[in-house]
Structure formats: C-alpha cells, structure tokens
Amino acid sequence: MKDVIIACAGGFGLEAYVEIQSSNYEARLHGKEPPYRFLGFLSDIPVDLESIGIHEKILGTIKDWKPGENEFYFVGLAKPEQKKMVSDILASKGANFTNIISPYAIVSSTVKMGCGCLITGGSSVSYGVKLGSFVSVMGSMLYAGAQIGDYTTTTGYTVIERAILGQGVFCGSKAVVTEGCTVGDWSQVYTGSVVMEDVKPNVQVFGMPAKEM
Amino acid sequence: MQELIIVCEDAFGLDVLSVVEAINDSEQSTGSLTGFHVKGLLLMEEGQLSPHEVGVPILGLVREWSPSKEEQFAMGIRDPQNKEKAVRILKEKEAVFASLWAPWVLSPKINCGEGCIIAAHSIKQGAVIHDFVTLYRSMSAVSEIGDYSTLMAFCNSTNSHIGKRCLLGSNSAVMLNQNLCDDVCVSANSIVVRSIKSSGTYSGIPARKVKEPIS
Numbered sequence: 001m002k003d004v005i006i007a008c009a010g011g012f013g014l015e016a017y018v019e020i021q022s023s024n025y026e027a028r029l030h031g032k033e034p035p036y037r038f039l040g041f042l043s044d045i046p047v048d049l050e051s052i053g054i055h056e057k058i059l060g061t062i063k064d065w066k067p068g069e070n071e072f073y074f075v076g077l078a079k080p081e082q083k084k085m086v087s088d089i090l091a092s093k094g095a096n097f098t099n100i101i102s103p104y105a106i107v108s109s110t111v112k113m114g115c116g117c118l119i120t121g122g123s124s125v126s127y128g129v130k131l132g133s134f135v136s137v138m139g140s141m142l143y144a145g146a147q148i149g150d151y152t153t154t155t156g157y158t159v160i161e162r163a164i165l166g167q168g169v170f171c172g173s174k175a176v177v178t179e180g181c182t183v184g185d186w187s188q189v190y191t192g193s194v195v196m197e198d199v200k201p202n203v204q205v206f207g208m209p210a211k212e213m
Numbered sequence: 214m215q216e217l218i219i220v221c222e223d224a225f226g227l228d229v230l231s232v233v234e235a236i237n238d239s240e241q242s243t244g245s246l247t248g249f250h251v252k253g254l255l256l257m258e259e260g261q262l263s264p265h266e267v268g269v270p271i272l273g274l275v276r277e278w279s280p281s282k283e284e285q286f287a288m289g290i291r292d293p294q295n296k297e298k299a300v301r302i303l304k305e306k307e308a309v310f311a312s313l314w315a316p317w318v319l320s321p322k323i324n325c326g327e328g329c330i331i332a333a334h335s336i337k338q339g340a341v342i343h344d345f346v347t348l349y350r351s352m353s354a355v356s357e358i359g360d361y362s363t364l365m366a367f368c369n370s371t372n373s374h375i376g377k378r379c380l381l382g383s384n385s386a387v388m389l390n391q392n393l394c395d396d397v398c399v400s401a402n403s404i405v406v407r408s409i410k411s412s413g414t415y416s417g418i419p420a421r422k423v424k425e426p427i428s
Contacts, residue, residue: 106315106333108231110268124333124350124366127227127234128266141350141366141383144227145266159366159383159401162224174367176383176401179223194401208402208417 001037002098006076007062007086009041009049013076015138016118017041017054019102026103036100039071062086065093072098075116075134080151080168080186083134087116087151097133105137114150132167140171149185166201217249217311219289220275220299222257226289227267228349232315232332233287239316249311252284257299275299278306285311287330288345293361293378293396294427300328300345300361310345326360343377351381359395385420396426 004020006013017038024034040059041049049056059065067073073095077083087097097116101107104121111125114133119125122139129142132150140154149167154160156173163177166184172191177183184201193210204213217233219226230251237248253272256262264271272278280286286308290296300310310328315335326344331337338354345361351368358364359377370387376394382401387393391405396412399405399420406419414424 106231106235108234110234122334124231126231128224143224143366144231145224157367157384161383174384174402178401192402 001033001035002072003039003070004036004072004074004098004100005039005042005059006074007042007090008076009043009047009058010076012078012136013041013074014052014054015120016074016076016100017056019100019118019120022121023100023103036098041076062089065090067093067095072096073116074098074100074118078136078153078155078170080153080170083136083151083153084168087134163195214248214250215311216252216284217287218252218255218272218278218280218284219287220255220257220303221262222290222292222295222299223261225291226254226262228332229287229289229313229330230267230269232313232330235315235333236313249285249313254289257290257295276302280306280308282309285309286328287311287313288328288347289330291347291363291365291380293363293380296345296347296363297361297378356387365401398424 006016020036020038027034040057042062042065043058044061073090075083075087099117101119102121105119105123107125108127110127111129113131116134117131118136120138123137125142126144128144130147134151135148136153139156140158143161145162146160147164149165151168152165154171158171158175160177161179164182168186169183170188175189175193177195181195181198183199186202187199188204190206193206194208196209199205206213219229233249240248251269253270255272255275255278288296313330315333325342328345329342330347332349334350335348336352340353341357343360346358347363350366351364354371356370356373358375362375362379364381365383367384368381371389373387374392378396379393380398384402385399387405392408394410397409398414400416403416403420404418412426413422416423
C-alpha cells in the first residue's frame with residue numbers, strides 16, 4: 001500500500017483523487033488490499049474542498065513542504081509547463097512519484113511508463129506503447145506503437161495512432177494524431193484537430209488538417 | 214486455450230494483441246470461457262514489423278503460410294481492401310477464423326458474422342454485423358455494417374447501413390438514418406450528414422468527397 005499525497009487540489013488533482021478512490025474500491029470489492037492510502041493535498045492557494053463534498057485535508061503548501069520517507073507524490077496539474085515546474089520543485093526536495101492507473105482503463109501489460117503518470121477510466125492504452133514520466137492520459141485511445149514524451153497531457157477522446165509525441169505536448173479533446181506523425185516538444189494540438197503531418201516544436205496547431213496558428 | 218495467429222498490417226495487428234490480452238485477463242478472473250494462445254504473427258509484406266518490437270514470434274508472410282486444423286486466424290488489418298485480400302488468400306487454404314470479443318463490450322454475443330473483432334468499450338446495441346468487421350471502441354447502435362468494414366476509435370453510427378469495405382476514421386460520425394455505399398472511406402473527425410452513394414474518400418464537417426476510389 002502506498003501513501004500518496006497529491007500536489008495541487010485543482011480540477012486535475014481531484015481527477016487523480018477520484019482514480020485513487022476507484023482503485024481502492026475495486027480492490028476491496030475483489031478482496032484485495034487497497035493499493036493507495038491517501039494522506040491529503042498540497043496547495044499553494046486556499047481551496048475549499050468541503051464545499052464540493054471532499055472531506056480531505058490540505059496538508060500544506062508546495063513551496064514549504066518537506067517530503068517524508070515512504071511517501072509518494074502525484075502532481076495534479078494538466079498543463080505540461082506547470083507539471084514540469086511543480087514536479088521539479090518536489091523532486092529537488094527528494095520526493096518520489098507514483099503512477100495512478102484507473103481500474104476502468106484498459107492498459108496492456110506490455111506498456112512501459114515512467115513515474116508520475118495518470119491514466120483515467122475509459123482510456124485504452126494498447127500493446128507496446130511507451131509513456132514517459134508525468135504523462136496524463138485522460139479517456140484517450142493510444143494505439144499500438146505510440147510513443148509519448150514526458151509531461152504530455154492528452155484530454156478526453158483524443159486518439160493517438162502510431163505517432164510520436166514529444167515532451168510537454170498538450171492534446172485537446174477529440175484531437176487525432178494520425179499514423180506516422182511526430183509532434184514536437186511543448187506544442188499544443190487544439191480541440192478537434194487532425195494532425196496529418198509532422199508538427200514543429202513550440203507551436204499551436206488547429207483544424208482538419210491541422211495547421212499552425 | 215485456442216491457438217491464434219494474427220495477420221498484421223503494420224502495427225494494427227498489435228492492437229488486436231491488446232484485445233486478446235484483455236480477453237485472456239478477464240477469462241482468468243471469471244474462469245468461464247477459454248482464452249487464446251497467440252502462436253505468432255503473419256505479415257502482409259516483409260519488414261512491416263520488426264521482431265524486437267513484439268513479444269510474440271513473427272511466423273512469416275501470409276501468402277506463404279499453410280494453415281493447420283488447430284489454428285484460428287484474426288485479421289489485424291485496418292484497410293478493408295487489404296483485409297479482403299488477406300481473407301481470400303487464407304480461405305483458399307481453408308483457414309478458420311476466430312471472432313474476438315473484448316470484455317466490456319456492451320451487447321449480447323449474437324448477431325455477429327465470421328471473424329469479427331470487437332474491441333473494448335464498443336457498443337453495438339441491436340446492430341447487425343457481417344463478416345470480418347473490426348469495431349474499435351465505437352458505437353454502432355441499430356446499424357448494419359457490411360463485410361470487411363473497419364470502424365476506428367470513437368466512431369458513431371445510429372440506424373445506418375454501412376456498406377462493405379468501408380473505413381470510418383477515428384472520432385467520425387454517420388448521422389442518424391444516413392447510409393454509406395460500399396468502399397467508402399471517411400477520414401478522422403468527419404461527420405457524414407447525408408447518405409453517401411458513390412465510393413471514395415470523404416472528409417470534413419459536413420463530409421465532402423476529397424478523393425476518388427482506387428479502382
């Protein structure tokens with residue numbers, strides 16, 4: 001059982017919290033030990049969790065927090081740049097990170113991933129996909145042979161065919177990255193785009209076929 | 214355990230491997246039906262997959278393989294025309310084809326033709342599915358889908374008649390009661406708003422013809 005603290009109690013941190021609850025619920029349903037013990041959130045800004053029905057504590061701020069031994073952290077942010085910033089801060093203080101995989105996601109046993117990844121329910125990660133660290137896959141479909149770089153986020157109903165996403169790529173809802181394309185580091189693929197050619201680093205693309213904005 | 218050989222066109226065969234993995238995992242936990250043992254992969258052309266990419270043996274080319282009585286075949290091919298070619302090659306050698314139903318498919322296990330692959334999260338409420346259709350996480354309520362068609366991830370079609378050898382790209386949709394004739398390719402994220410009566414490639418919202426069919 002891992003002790004888990006989620007950094008940032010915004011919308012995305014709450015997604016991760018929900019997946020932790022699902023994992024523990026499914027484990028108990030099948031008579032197994034729950035995999036996570038949730039200790040609380042870290043937040044640099046005041047958040048009223050009680051008003052949304054979450055009875056958990058804010059343990060402190062990220063900038064003042066000292067990670068303890070045997071604690072695992074998860075960065076609850078969607079934007080790749082922010083994810084990198086917060087994970088660098090925590091890593092410099094010696095924090096270890098955990099993956100959170102929903103029991104309702106279909107993840108092949110041949111998938112390789114780093115640390116700090118999130119795969120929410122309804123996702124489908126196919127054979128041989130390579131995920132880096134701090135990758136967030138939210139209800140997306142990743143076909144066999146896709147490679148996803150560190151800090152990348154794919155939101156709802158995106159489809160990544162056999163493509164290579166660089167570091168820090170943000171894919172909006174219902175985006176499709178077609179076969180054989182490479183998306184450069186820190187680029188953004190906006191909602192509903194269909195990427196049919198390689199995308200350079202640090203650009204934003206939109207449309208069908210996707211063109212630089 | 215049934216012996217299964219997956220015929221691959223590029224990496225799409227590996228997605229079928231995922232489906233088989235999901236079936237085997239759920240059979241283990243429920244203990245009800247038999248699972249599949251993947252004997253290996255057959256390629257359409259040389260060099261489409263490299264051995265170090267996959268954890269199962271690559272047995273050779275589909276046109277050179279002699280099927281034995283214990284083997285069943287699954288078509289891990291996305292393009293409908295190529296799927297039909299490969300099925301024809303194997304049928305001449307009297308091969309037997311397996312239907313793969315991943316867990317979490319929301320529908321009773323009937324009304325499905327020979328050699329279909331229905332991946333997880335697909336919904337086929339009341340749909341009639343003909344032979345060798347691949348449904349990849351798509352919803353096809355009350356539709357009829359013709360032989361060799363492939364529906365990619367998140368496709369939607371309700372009460373539509375989809376012809377033979379059609380390919381619906383990811384996130385595409387066929388609006389209520391609209392039909393597709395044979396050999397239609399709908400590209401990703403497109404929406405078909407009117408019935409399509411001539412073959413070819415359609416793209417956009419609303420979907421318009423962008424390419425004539427390759428005859």
